[in-house]
Amino acid sequence: MKETKKQEFTKEYLIKKSVDFSQWYTDVILKSEMADYAPVKGCQVIMPYGYAIWETIQKVLDQMLKNDGIENAYFPLLIPQKSLQKEQEHIEGFSPELAIVTIGGGETLTEKLVLRPTSETIIYEMYAKWIKSWRDLPLRINQWANVVRWEKRTRLFLRTTEFLWQEGHTVHSTDKEALKETQKAIERYIKIYQEYFAIDGIWGKKSEQEKFPGAVHTFTYEMLMPDNKALQGCTSHYLGQNFAKAFHIQFLGKDGANHFPFQTCWGFSTRSLGALIMAHGDDNGLVLPPLLAPVQVVIVPILQGKNIDKKVLQMSEKLKNSLPVRVYADTREEYSSGWKFNHWELKGVPLRIEIGPREVQQKKATLARRDNGEKITVPLTSLPNRINKILQDIQKNLLQQTRKYLYSHIHEVKNYSEFQEIMEQKRGLAKAFWCEHPQCEQKIKEETKATTRCLAHNAKPQKGKCVYCQKPASHQWIFGIAY
Amino acid sequence: MKETKKQEFTKEYLIKKSVDFSQWYTDVILKSEMADYAPVKGCQVIMPYGYAIWETIQKVLDQMLKNDGIENAYFPLLIPQKSLQKEQEHIEGFSPELAIVTIGGGETLTEKLVLRPTSETIIYEMYAKWIKSWRDLPLRINQWANVVRWEKRTRLFLRTTEFLWQEGHTVHSTDKEALKETQKAIERYIKIYQEYFAIDGIWGKKSEQEKFPGAVHTFTYEMLMPDNKALQGCTSHYLGQNFAKAFHIQFLGKDGANHFPFQTCWGFSTRSLGALIMAHGDDNGLVLPPLLAPVQVVIVPILQGKNIDKKVLQMSEKLKNSLPVRVYADTREEYSSGWKFNHWELKGVPLRIEIGPREVQQKKATLARRDNGEKITVPLTSLPNRINKILQDIQKNLLQQTRKYLYSHIHEVKNYSEFQEIMEQKRGLAKAFWCEHPQCEQKIKEETKATTRCLAHNAKPQKGKCVYCQKPASHQWIFGIAY
Numbered sequence: 001m002k003e004t005k006k007q008e009f010t011k012e013y014l015i016k017k018s019v020d021f022s023q024w025y026t027d028v029i030l031k032s033e034m035a036d037y038a039p040v041k042g043c044q045v046i047m048p049y050g051y052a053i054w055e056t057i058q059k060v061l062d063q064m065l066k067n068d069g070i071e072n073a074y075f076p077l078l079i080p081q082k083s084l085q086k087e088q089e090h091i092e093g094f095s096p097e098l099a100i101v102t103i104g105g106g107e108t109l110t111e112k113l114v115l116r117p118t119s120e121t122i123i124y125e126m127y128a129k130w131i132k133s134w135r136d137l138p139l140r141i142n143q144w145a146n147v148v149r150w151e152k153r154t155r156l157f158l159r160t161t162e163f164l165w166q167e168g169h170t171v172h173s174t175d176k177e178a179l180k181e182t183q184k185a186i187e188r189y190i191k192i193y194q195e196y197f198a199i200d201g202i203w204g205k206k207s208e209q210e211k212f213p214g215a216v217h218t219f220t221y222e223m224l225m226p227d228n229k230a231l232q233g234c235t236s237h238y239l240g241q242n243f244a245k246a247f248h249i250q251f252l253g254k255d256g257a258n259h260f261p262f263q264t265c266w267g268f269s270t271r272s273l274g275a276l277i278m279a280h281g282d283d284n285g286l287v288l289p290p291l292l293a294p295v296q297v298v299i300v301p302i303l304q305g306k307n308i309d310k311k312v313l314q315m316s317e318k319l320k321n322s323l324p325v326r327v328y329a330d331t332r333e334e335y336s337s338g339w340k341f342n343h344w345e346l347k348g349v350p351l352r353i354e355i356g357p358r359e360v361q362q363k364k365a366t367l368a369r370r371d372n373g374e375k376i377t378v379p380l381t382s383l384p385n386r387i388n389k390i391l392q393d394i395q396k397n398l399l400q401q402t403r404k405y406l407y408s409h410i411h412e413v414k415n416y417s418e419f420q421e422i423m424e425q426k427r428g429l430a431k432a433f434w435c436e437h438p439q440c441e442q443k444i445k446e447e448t449k450a451t452t453r454c455l456a457h458n459a460k461p462q463k464g465k466c467v468y469c470q471k472p473a474s475h476q477w478i479f480g481i482a483y
Numbered sequence: 484m485k486e487t488k489k490q491e492f493t494k495e496y497l498i499k500k501s502v503d504f505s506q507w508y509t510d511v512i513l514k515s516e517m518a519d520y521a522p523v524k525g526c527q528v529i530m531p532y533g534y535a536i537w538e539t540i541q542k543v544l545d546q547m548l549k550n551d552g553i554e555n556a557y558f559p560l561l562i563p564q565k566s567l568q569k570e571q572e573h574i575e576g577f578s579p580e581l582a583i584v585t586i587g588g589g590e591t592l593t594e595k596l597v598l599r600p601t602s603e604t605i606i607y608e609m610y611a612k613w614i615k616s617w618r619d620l621p622l623r624i625n626q627w628a629n630v631v632r633w634e635k636r637t638r639l640f641l642r643t644t645e646f647l648w649q650e651g652h653t654v655h656s657t658d659k660e661a662l663k664e665t666q667k668a669i670e671r672y673i674k675i676y677q678e679y680f681a682i683d684g685i686w687g688k689k690s691e692q693e694k695f696p697g698a699v700h701t702f703t704y705e706m707l708m709p710d711n712k713a714l715q716g717c718t719s720h721y722l723g724q725n726f727a728k729a730f731h732i733q734f735l736g737k738d739g740a741n742h743f744p745f746q747t748c749w750g751f752s753t754r755s756l757g758a759l760i761m762a763h764g765d766d767n768g769l770v771l772p773p774l775l776a777p778v779q780v781v782i783v784p785i786l787q788g789k790n791i792d793k794k795v796l797q798m799s800e801k802l803k804n805s806l807p808v809r810v811y812a813d814t815r816e817e818y819s820s821g822w823k824f825n826h827w828e829l830k831g832v833p834l835r836i837e838i839g840p841r842e843v844q845q846k847k848a849t850l851a852r853r854d855n856g857e858k859i860t861v862p863l864t865s866l867p868n869r870i871n872k873i874l875q876d877i878q879k880n881l882l883q884q885t886r887k888y889l890y891s892h893i894h895e896v897k898n899y900s901e902f903q904e905i906m907e908q909k910r911g912l913a914k915a916f917w918c919e920h921p922q923c924e925q926k927i928k929e930e931t932k933a934t935t936r937c938l939a940h941n942a943k944p945q946k947g948k949c950v951y952c953q954k955p956a957s958h959q960w961i962f963g964i965a966y
Contacts, residue, residue: 051555076523078631080522106581115598151588
């Protein structure tokens with residue numbers, strides 16, 4: 001940790017978000033026990049508190065996939081180098097990031113094996129074997145897996161050498177069906193981000209330069225973080241027939257002829273937890289949206305003196321067993337109430353219930369909201385209803401906050417100097433006409449660090465001039481400096 | 484596939500279980516689409532049908548763990564070679580099986596990284612960092628992960644280069660508590676095998692030679708396969724303070740002094756699916772116990788002629804929507820009823836419902852059990868109840884069958900020639916006095932291929948003589964030729 005003045009810490013060792021966002025991010029992850037650094041550079045341990053959030057995401061997303069008729073399977077971690085090389089753009093995109101196994105069982109391998117950076121190649125080798133006729137289509141499979149990408153610069157959750165994700169891979173007889181699947185996949189992710197993560201974002205199409213290596217086009221969900229950098233939340237790719245041709249996937253159509261099918265793939269990873277932490281956290285630590293919080297409500301008994309303690313503890317326990325939410329009663333006697341308040345704030349628990357002698361006497365409970373600090377006193381009889389309403393309100397409020405933040409930080413720019421100013425001053429995203437030539441995109445990136453994030457799905461064709469070269473442009477694109 | 488005479492196949496390409504067990508095993512896995520060979524030698528793809536079974540196992544076991552207060556986390560795949568070397572017995576046990584990454588991001592790594600063959604070393608490096616005081620204990624974490632072991636001879640599910648499993652790792656302040664946890668873990672597994680897999684087995688303690696490298700003792704669940712080879716189903720290890728000392732895990736006790744804690748670890752893997760296939764399958768394919776079957780009931784409409792077809796299909800659909808089980812109605816028109824019967828028998832669906840014109844007219848359904856071939860006709864009104872009862876009965880029957888088989892193939896032997904005869908003729912397991920000296924165990928293994936499978940948990944101390952050396956022995960051990 002960098003040297004910092006004492007007053008810049010809100011809690012012991014936790015720096016203020018506004019003072020050093022990057023340090024705050026690392027601190028809050030380590031102190032809240034979301035994750036820890038592993039002995040291998042760039043690798044992390046997802047600790048139980050962080051993993052519980054990932055499990056909830058998995059459960060929700062997995063159910064969505066199953067409801068849509070997608071089945072899970074498991075493909076191998078190890079990919080022969082020659083498989084990976086079959087699709088030209090794909091291997092060019094991933095080759096700088098590969099981890100390679102060269103020794104197995106004490107012997108040097110005759111063929112080097114790559115740890116999957118993503119599984120198109122291994123999966124499509126199998127698909128080529130499995131798919132024979134139109135009867136085998138559509139084929140729609142998902143896998144939950146770990147992947148390895150050798151990144152030069154790593155950050156907890158955001159960019160780790162190994163990360164966890166799901167990757168869906170579907171094959172269809174028509175482009176129409178595949179395009180629909182690509183769209184459906186991004187819609188599922190938007191729902192997850194908005195309804196569960198409570199993070200608003202912009203979804204749309206990536207530029208040719210920024211799309212997935214080997215795809216025809218890529219949909220993305222782009223979020224704006226509080227440091228005004230953009231974060232790509234997930235992607236859904238329409239692969240057309242590119243991989244089908246490279247991997248010789250063919251099916252006998254009803255017409256009796258062989259055809260190349262159309263494919264899609266899409267993924268959602270533990271990187272999303274980085275967005276969750278950054279988007280909502282504050283000077284006191286994490287702020288978790290209720291639907292993803294491992295503990296939605298924490299009960300803290302205020303213990304003062306032996307006689308009353310028993311009643312306070314009894315009421316805390318009783319309350320814990322009566323609430324239909326994920327609730328934890330922190331009845332430990334070795335920690336003070338003040339320590340517990342800080343501890344559970346750091347862990348981002350959406351709602352705290354305080355039960356003290358006064359509460360016992362008045363048959364009331366004092367509730368403290370993590371998102372806005374509001375404190376109210378509620379009669380015990382109406383508690384379950386009120387808690388549900390407050391949790392829903394917190395969930396909604398968090399989404400509203402990110403929505404407000406996002407839209408107040410999108411700047412429609414008229415010229416390149418405005419564009420530059422926004423990027424230099426880290427003021428957010430720029431909405432600008434772009435001629436869609438990679439040269440301009442490249443120049444803008446070199447000069448401002450900003451990249452095209454996406455063409456928003458609702459962007460309408462307009463007459464305009466490219467912000468960089470002044471040549472005709474038909475759409476305004478979203479630009480930003482990305483994580 | 485080997486050359487075999489036509490009459491040895493019961494279905495096209497599926498050899499009889501009794502003719503060539505080993506070939507039958509591979510065939511039934513590939514044809515039922517449980518798994519497929521991957522391009523890398525020794526690796527497999529777990530296909531949706533096989534993975535659905537694994538998902539059910541995961542769901543059941545994961546809930547058991549959560550109910551017992553164990554939390555999930557995720558530790559890295561990549562382990563520095565030096566971590567792995569900290570516990571001497573452990574590294575000796577695993578070093579012949581390691582897959583090693585030597586290249587990352589295009590560069591030769593200065594420190595080679597091992598793909599986890601199991602995660603004690605990486606997890607205990609972290610535990611050493613996390614555990615400081617008695618307040619941090621017990622620490623009880625589980626992870627669901629892939630592991631890699633470079634095996635010379637591989638078999639689908641039973642021994643694959645990469646496999647999936649859960650591994651639990653707990654740390655306790657007392658040996659008593661750790662011993663209880665080791666016991667609890669094997670009890671969970673016994674429940675899974677008996678109640679869900681419907682496979683009876685013997686549980687007990689491994690010999691010094693056969694225990695986990697680095698453990699004080701190992702509990703195992705041993706099953707007998709129809710080819711009379713023993714299969715180790717899972718293990719639970721009491722580690723004592725061995726790893727704590729090797730990894731410098733210490734905690735400050737309530738007494739103010741530093742202590743080494745006591746540890747346990749235990750795992751259950753996709754190898755179990757191999758047992759499931761072997762134990763219950765027959766000449767017609769898989770036979771799945773209802774609690775693990777992805778499809779518990781398949782409805783096959785008997786389609787004969789246009790007019791009646793509609794009613795048959797309607798009734799099939801209606802039935803599908805009314806049954807509270809995992810049900811599939813195979814209404815596809817491109818396949819005949821006979822083909823469907825074979826197909827779903829091959830896939831081991833516990834119960835088939837046939838709906839034909841006669842069934843429509845009489846408001847009845849014809850049920851066919853997969854386990855014993857029984858066929859009965861049941862009025863529609865009593866169908867849901869009857870189906871539930873039949874499924875329960877199938878589950879029970881399968882367990883009974885394995886129980887009967889197991890106990891009729893355990894031979895209490897009086898002398899070594901009897902022992903040898905049993906192993907030579909592949910007649911099952913031997914129960915024999917053994918002096919517990921590794922030399923006798925080693926000699927027996929060399930001469931008969933049989934190893935000690937376990938000392939059954941209920942084995943009573945007796946006065947006897949070692950089956951090999953005739954020296955005094957206090958217990959009869961279970962011996963067998965193992966997978």
